[in-house]
Amino acid sequence: MAGSRSIDRVGVVGAGFMGSGIAESVARAGLDVVLHEPERAALDRSRERIEASVDKGVRGGKLDAEGAADLMGRLAWSPSFDDLDGCDLVVEAVFEDPEVKGKIFRDLDALLPDALLASNTSSIPIAQLASWTQRPERVLGLHFFSPVPVMKLVEIVVALDTAPEAVSSVESFVHAIGKTPIRTKDRSGFIVNMLLVPYLMAAVRMYEDAFATREDIDEGMKLGAGHPMGPLTLCDFIGLDVLYAVCDSLYEEFKRPEYAPPPLLKRMVVSGHHGRKTGRGFYEYSPARAAAATVSA
Numbered sequence: 001m002a003g004s005r006s007i008d009r010v011g012v013v014g015a016g017f018m019g020s021g022i023a024e025s026v027a028r029a030g031l032d033v034v035l036h037e038p039e040r041a042a043l044d045r046s047r048e049r050i051e052a053s054v055d056k057g058v059r060g061g062k063l064d065a066e067g068a069a070d071l072m073g074r075l076a077w078s079p080s081f082d083d084l085d086g087c088d089l090v091v092e093a094v095f096e097d098p099e100v101k102g103k104i105f106r107d108l109d110a111l112l113p114d115a116l117l118a119s120n121t122s123s124i125p126i127a128q129l130a131s132w133t134q135r136p137e138r139v140l141g142l143h144f145f146s147p148v149p150v151m152k153l154v155e156i157v158v159a160l161d162t163a164p165e166a167v168s169s170v171e172s173f174v175h176a177i178g179k180t181p182i183r184t185k186d187r188s189g190f191i192v193n194m195l196l197v198p199y200l201m202a203a204v205r206m207y208e209d210a211f212a213t214r215e216d217i218d219e220g221m222k223l224g225a226g227h228p229m230g231p232l233t234l235c236d237f238i239g240l241d242v243l244y245a246v247c248d249s250l251y252e253e254f255k256r257p258e259y260a261p262p263p264l265l266k267r268m269v270v271s272g273h274h275g276r277k278t279g280r281g282f283y284e285y286s287p288a289r290a291a292a293a294t295v296s297a
Helices: 017-028 040-059 065-073 098-111 126-130 164-176 192-208 214-225 231-238 240-254 263-270 287-295
Strands: 009-013 032-036 075-078 089-092 116-119 139-144 153-158 180-185
Touching: 009 017, 017 032, 017 040, 017 065, 017 075, 017 139, 040 065, 040 075, 065 075, 089 098, 089 164, 098 116, 098 126, 116 164, 126 139, 139 164, 153 164, 164 180, 192 214, 192 231, 192 240, 192 263, 214 231, 231 240, 240 263
Parallel strands: 009 032, 009 089, 032 075, 089 116, 116 139, 153 180
Antiparallel strands: 139 153
């Protein structure tokens, strides 16, 4: 690679909760963003989600009407993959399926021979995704945290072949959008999830074994450890389906029992109890509360 580059136009593949949050954060920083999703309905939901978040910012005094209009004007939603052409950086933010992600990276590699390509994956090896491209030196991980407009951390995942110039460029980009980057090697779970998942799974096992009530488990960690949110509430906030995928990836890589998803978690996931976004997880949520949770995610 030729050296650190400026990033002025960003593409996001996947207009779900995370993709929309990433796009909103980038647009807030004054950069142009194009969100791609093949289904128009998903794009419409993304637009509504970001509009609601921006309106909330205006009501809270964080944005004025002109700033909100400028922010929305920097965003484009497109069902056409070709509209990503001209982006300096593309962040893939689709669901955790290596085959689906791999094909996206293959197509991005063909469309954008010079752009930086990043994945928001929380569990899939970046080297595996880079193997679908002809230039793996420009592929890396950019792991954002939910809700993206609020959370300040981004993990930069450096794969085996990632060029130092690519890392330097995205580090500058992360700073430019008002977040703090930390670097991590390309191994399942990266830094945060590798530390967080055993804690969360210990809480799930404790609840599964009827050792304590869900409320007492959560209150214990909030009042006894100073955590802003109890572990079972946090599981619901993250999404039990997402957690299950991360657990599977961690256990597959390290074969340590603390990473194995408990049987209860699997039963909840296959039953569609994914947490706040579905209205039911370890707790139940009213439709309004579930919607409010997803607006900022």
